Amino acid sequence: MCVICVQIMRDQITMKDALAGFEEVTNLDVTNENTKHAVEIIWADKEGDTKRVAELVKAGYKKERWL
Numbered sequence: 077m078c079v080i081c082v083q084i085m086r087d088q089i090t091m092k093d094a095l096a097g098f099e100e101v102t103n104l105d106v107t108n109e110n111t112k113h114a115v116e117i118i119w120a121d122k123e124g125d126t127k128r129v130a131e132l133v134k135a136g137y138k139k140e141r142w143l
Contacts, residue, residue, distance in 0.1 A: 078113055081136030091129075095121060 098114035120128040
């Protein structure tokens with residue numbers, strides 16, 4: 077579940093803010109299931125793979141939205 081992805085998709089935060097949030101999540105709780113998702117988005121962004129970032133955000137949004 078990714079609340080940050082929901083905020084991105086609803087235009088409540090920017091991608092820049094989201095990346096800071098993802099990094100905060102990964103620093104706070106490395107056992108959290110969202111950590112892997114956040115790390116994937118961070119790495120895709122660092123590699124410049126915007127298509128992959130969009131896919132991951134959309135997947136996080138769908139998963140959170142239907143729970």
